[in-house]
Amino acid sequence: MELHNVSFSYQTKKPLIEALSGEIKKNKITTIVGPNGSGKSTMLAMLARQLAPSRGEIRFNGKKLAHFKGKELAQQLAVVYQRNEAPLDLSVRKLVSYGRHPYRTMIRSWTSEDERAVDEALSVTRLTHYADVSVDSLSGGEQQRVWLALALAQETDVILLDEPTTYLDLYHQFEILERVRLLNQSKAKTVVMVLHDLNQALQYSDDVWVMKAGRLVAKGSAAEVLTSACIRSVFQIETIIHSNEQSGSVLVPIGTATGALVNGGEACEVGK
Numbered sequence: 001m002e003l004h005n006v007s008f009s010y011q012t013k014k015p016l017i018e019a020l021s022g023e024i025k026k027n028k029i030t031t032i033v034g035p036n037g038s039g040k041s042t043m044l045a046m047l048a049r050q051l052a053p054s055r056g057e058i059r060f061n062g063k064k065l066a067h068f069k070g071k072e073l074a075q076q077l078a079v080v081y082q083r084n085e086a087p088l089d090l091s092v093r094k095l096v097s098y099g100r101h102p103y104r105t106m107i108r109s110w111t112s113e114d115e116r117a118v119d120e121a122l123s124v125t126r127l128t129h130y131a132d133v134s135v136d137s138l139s140g141g142e143q144q145r146v147w148l149a150l151a152l153a154q155e156t157d158v159i160l161l162d163e164p165t166t167y168l169d170l171y172h173q174f175e176i177l178e179r180v181r182l183l184n185q186s187k188a189k190t191v192v193m194v195l196h197d198l199n200q201a202l203q204y205s206d207d208v209w210v211m212k213a214g215r216l217v218a219k220g221s222a223a224e225v226l227t228s229a230c231i232r233s234v235f236q237i238e239t240i241i242h243s244n245e246q247s248g249s250v251l252v253p254i255g256t257a258t259g260a261l262v263n264g265g266e267a268c269e270v271g272k
């Protein structure tokens with residue numbers, strides 16, 4: 001996916017996102033990080049075509065995103081939103097089977113191919129045993145896996161995830177991220193996700209985009225972008241970065257940053 005000078009504003013307010021350009025690389029994991037309100041979810045919604053840029057354009061495999069037919073796009077791109085309302089009394093299998101909607105037509109009803117896709121999505125997310133259980137009876141972590149399974153049943157090349165780990169305990173955070181990484185590797189999925197935890201961004205991303213106040217202040221490989229100086233400048237916190245063979249690079253946040261070194265992201269120079 002390519003973004004060319006994309007701008008966006010809500011109603012008549014001044015633009016939230018202004019002239020943002022960048023490329024989401026195929027078969028890679030790109031993670032968007034940035035403080036609250038910096039425009040990450042808005043960006044993801046534009047990539048998912050839930051919102052249309054007010055200026056500029058987004059291209060997907062060379063074609064304008066705006067020119068895709070609804071089902072055509074849904075066969076190639078799936079989204080998991082940050083907040084998902086679980087419908088009461090719907091079984092896990094039923095909800096996940098909605099992921100097959102883009103493949104249904106007037107004459108093509110449910111097929112063995114749909115059945116296989118749903119079975120596989122349930123299996124990958126370890127939900128096979130919960131298939132007949134109602135979604136609202138599951139824990140938050142399990143429900144998060146159901147939404148992921150729904151997106152997987154769609155069998156798309158691209159998957160967009162808005163803070164997939166935010167409401168989960170640590171074990172389930174890692175579990176989701178490991179699953180996402182596995183899908184990226186075994187199924188060559190292109191992943192774009194928003195994460196809050198910078199260590200997780202470092203560990204599970206190929207590329208990182210850093211947003212601040214609607215601007216893309218840095219983009220590049222995770223290790224290249226997530227430096228102490230850049231983090232101080234964007235998040236206004238001090239971090240120490242430890243590297244060793246066992247853990248790779250680990251960021252240790254140690255407190256808020258103050259003074260002249262805090263700015264609008266100017267210390268993030270990489271790949272702007």
Ligand code: ADP
Binds near residue numbers: 037
């Ligand atoms: P992030 O995901 O980085 O926290 P968002 O993209 O959700 O940021 O929001 C960026 C800014 O846009 C915030 O200031 C938010 O209040 C504003 N905003 C988000 N959604 C709407 C909306 N539907 N209408 C008006 N303003 C919005």
Ligand code: MG
Binds near residue numbers: 042082
């Ligand atoms: Mg958000």
